[in-house]
Amino acid sequence: MKLKYYEVDEKELLQEAKKGKRIAIKLPNGLSCYACKILSFLKNNGIDAIFLAESCYGACDFIFYDDIDRIICIGEAEMPYLCYKPPVSFIEAKYDFDVKFIEEALPFIEGRKVGIASITPFIHKIEECKKFIEEKGYKAFIGDKSRRTAYNGQILGCDISSATSIANNVDSFLFIGDGFFHPLALYIAVRKPVIVANPIEKKIYSKEIEEMAEKMIKKRYAHIAKATECEKFGIIVTKKIGQRRLQLANRLKKMLERHQKEAFLIFMNDINEAINYFDFDCYVSTACPRVAIDDADRYEKLILTPIEIEILLGERKWENYEFDQIL
């Protein structure tokens, strides 16, 4: 089945859907416009499914459900360490492409040792990309998967460990994928040149990543500086099983209180504009690390990452700024 640019294996979809009696499908934003198409396909094959029209930012974005006995999540790869209730079948949506287009990235690569990273719709091609680069005379490395990732070389917006594990062995990184969400995190985590080869656009981006990341870091420093005036902190904790960091939230609460700040936990699954109306001066998100970074402009109130709170309180030096990750 073709969904946008991506191919979904119909046989696998049916096989997984037949494993439950009360099935629901869950789709990331980019694929939710195909909900009816998928439900009709299942219906025509004797399976009456429900559309779980909730946020689906990743395999992390699940809570526990009572009235469903299996969820079919299309377009994400599983987070192997999580225990989903009910069980979730992850059906990936793959983008097929000819790896030869990455030849155009080669002039931008610094050094001869290259780390390769990618994301789910393209990760099935990572070994082929490695082979291609090696044929061009480079030494290519793919880092091992983590407990949160399904494949070697796969990175998430909150888990770059596959790349950081090989960062000392390489001069630069080649990211195979679309968008700047992942390569930005990659650059901030490894501080080495990151070249993006976008298989959908067949375009290469080089210096853009560094420029965007430096701009973003400056913005983060400005937010931290502004937060020095804040006294009342709300620490946001989510129930989403792959984003829940309650221990960290409690540690941050104690840390803030040690520094004579008022701090309270807020349980909130989907962080949204409601935080503008609560009477806190500043928030810290222990949920998805990207909320504070990528969605900051949506909020009138400041929202920091746990690492930024440490900097704010002088528990960590400014020069040791790190990208918040869930590892």
Ligand code: SF4
């Ligand atoms: S926590 Fe955020 S960045 Fe990490 S996988 Fe989930 S949605 Fe993506």
